Amino acid sequence: MTEPRILRIGTRGSPLALYQANHVAAAIDANSGGAMKGEIVTFTTSGDQLTTERLINSGGKGLFTRELDAALSRGELDLTVHSLKDVPSVLVEGQVFAAFPEREDPRDGFLSPHAASLKDLPEGAKVGTASLRREAQTRALRPDLEIVTFRGNVATRMRKLEEGLADATYLAMAGLTRLGMQDVAHPIPLTDMLPAAAQGIIGVVVRDDMDSEALEIVRSLNHQATYEAAIAERAFLLALDGSCRTPIAAHMFDEGEDWKLVGEVLSMDGAMRWSAEGLCRKGATDVQLEALGKEIARIVRRQAGSKMPAFRETW
Structure with missing residues (x-):
């Protein structure tokens, strides 16, 4: 009997991160009919070692992914699993998102x-x-x-x-x-506190040279509605140079046949808030979803003018 192929899954070692990685591993096993199995490889990231400081004082939210990114690039892992809101707006060169499993409660x-x-x-x-x-x-x-x-x-x-x-x-x-x-x-109702872009979404990252057999199985974990929300929300974030240095929020609301993207930026003291929203049809292409995110960001930036928090972070 043929032994299952092992896919090494990199994750942080927190209970939540391990739950997410094991969820992905179980899906790989099920979707491959047992032909592939996930092996969990845990990492303690730089972000995990910070217990009192803000991330902005130590290099940003990339601290939660840096060690895993490096191991994936070196070939020590086959995929990594992250809370998507912790992932920088631009991935490491040579790495791509392969799947976004179904979103959990974003509130x-x-x-x-x-x-x-x-x-x-x-x-x-x-x-x-x-x-x-x-x-x-x-x-x-x-x-x-x-x-x-x-x-x-x-x-x-x-x-x-x-x-x-x-x-x-x-x-x-x-x-x-x-x-x-x-x-x-x-x-907290989404109308009272708009969440971080991609909150509640798991991102599965692979190298862009992953073989087609493994990539097909990993891609089978993707949930289309979650995928569309992730693309638009992250496009909004990237268009505003969004980082953990910026009070920024975005969420894709289900409007029946359409998606409604709502995005906002706040001043550091919360005294000023700039927000905008826009629609696109469900099933839109990546280009259309990204265009929606960019357009909402453009409107927000125009509203804020010179008062827009001018933060940019190098990941």
Whole structure:
């Protein structure tokens, strides 16, 4: 009996990252009829080693992918699995996205032992986050609140909350749902807090010279609606030079036969917000999806004018 072909899957070692990598491995096994199996290879990334600093002070969100990118380029891995919102807007040369499995809940989740929502927190309460987007959106809604830097995985942030380092924090509902912990948070409506571009999406990356047999199986994991959202949302991000240095958000809403892309940029203090939206038909080509993202970015940039946060990051 022929032994299954092993595909080495690179991932971070956090519980959420391992869940996502194992989800991909199981799909590869199922879709190949057992002819291929995923072998999980874990990495501790530079981003994982930061527990107190903001990413912007240490090189940006590429810190969560750098070690995996290098291993993939060297041929030590066959594919890597990431939370797409952590992936830089431009991939490493020689690497491409092969699949975006179906998106999980894209909303932010509000966690607090004292309140069920941001509006219920007492004046002057502390909100823990290391996300400039969440900080700016929080300040826009509640300028009286104090923001404290809060980083770490799900367990770390919940422990910090229990220790009283903050009165509330945020976690992505996608991660909590994948870990079976969705009940610990109150989902925030997308209309109240627009999420990060690609929040809730897993990105599967391969080298551009992957053989056709393996590539066909990996591509079979792709979910078309999720793919279309990922292309448009990341195009918006790239057109604005979006990075973890910029309070920026984007989400593709299901409008029946159409997609509606909503994008926004905020000033660092949350006092100013510029947003725009546009439609395209479902099943649009990559060129059309990218054009939508670029057009929404152009409108936002025109609205903001000279007040647009001028941040650009080298990945």
